Amino acid sequence: MAPAAEMRSMEADLIARLRGGDEAAFSCLVHTYSASLKRVAIAFVPSDAVADEVVQDTWLAVLNGIDRFEGRSSVKTWIFRILTNRAKTRAIRERRTINFSELEDPLETDQPAVDPARFLPASHSTWPGHWASPPEHWSASAEDAVVGRETMEVLRRGLESLPPAQRVVVALRDVHGWPASDVCEVLGLSEANQRVLLHRGRSRLRGALEVYFAENA
Amino acid sequence: MNDDTRKEMACQELVEVITDYLEARLPEVDRGRFEAHLASCSACQEHLEQMRAVVRLTGRLTPQSLEPATVDSLLSAFRRWRDS
Numbered sequence: 001m002a003p004a005a006e007m008r009s010m011e012a013d014l015i016a017r018l019r020g021g022d023e024a025a026f027s028c029l030v031h032t033y034s035a036s037l038k039r040v041a042i043a044f045v046p047s048d049a050v051a052d053e054v055v056q057d058t059w060l061a062v063l064n065g066i067d068r069f070e071g072r073s074s075v076k077t078w079i080f081r082i083l084t085n086r087a088k089t090r091a092i093r094e095r096r097t098i099n100f101s102e103l104e105d106p107l108e109t110d111q112p113a114v115d116p117a118r119f120l121p122a123s124h125s126t127w128p129g130h131w132a133s134p135p136e137h138w139s140a141s142a143e144d145a146v147v148g149r150e151t152m153e154v155l156r157r158g159l160e161s162l163p164p165a166q167r168v169v170v171a172l173r174d175v176h177g178w179p180a181s182d183v184c185e186v187l188g189l190s191e192a193n194q195r196v197l198l199h200r201g202r203s204r205l206r207g208a209l210e211v212y213f214a215e216n217a
Numbered sequence: 218m219n220d221d222t223r224k225e226m227a228c229q230e231l232v233e234v235i236t237d238y239l240e241a242r243l244p245e246v247d248r249g250r251f252e253a254h255l256a257s258c259s260a261c262q263e264h265l266e267q268m269r270a271v272v273r274l275t276g277r278l279t280p281q282s283l284e285p286a287t288v289d290s291l292l293s294a295f296r297r298w299r300d301s
Contacts, residue, residue, distance in 0.1 A: 129227030134260030199236035
């Protein structure tokens, strides 16, 4: 079977088992999607605790709506649509100034990937726009096999301190391994805007690691 | 063909299109300029390698999920739903 057809048949099976009251099927769905659901929820609502509540509400809505699920979209798309609707409603109720305009228009603000001061000026006679202060080699400390817990902690903190729109895109793409198309669909982003957010987020993480390696060389 | 297509890519431009390059979304002509620049610039090679390292290392972070107690209460809710 082609992967897409195989996926569809697995999903149909899962839905049938869920409707039949199979707890293992529900538990499997919860374990597969709760972490990424929480990741999306936290982009909209003000706290971790509220994000947990939104995820819980979403699962209850999935159970109560399972008989109406018609399989026109994938189960994943359906579940995440329920989540984003709930998260947005909750954000309004919490009167959160939705800090999410970046999701709609990431090009609105200019955020260079690397501090412009590290390049020679455009007016430079021989090397305009070339590195004035090039990146230092990261050496062995960045080799995958020997990366320490502290480095991973720097990265984790860096990710959590990204602006919400960049944070959710980088997390879904790079932590959860989602394809770009799924991220665009769930967050309602154009492919180009998704890439801008991914680029800015990854660039900031590179900057955070660069500072860390420079201080701990 | 305008001037830009023939002009060498500067480092400052390269760092801004690196994600488009990694995502294979850079227009053909810019991909050529990108690769031509990269071939002769060790600083940009280092920068690209660092971006790739960021992606690989981020992939090793553990996703944060629900608390076990929350999952338990969801499973209880499931049983109530099933038995109702």
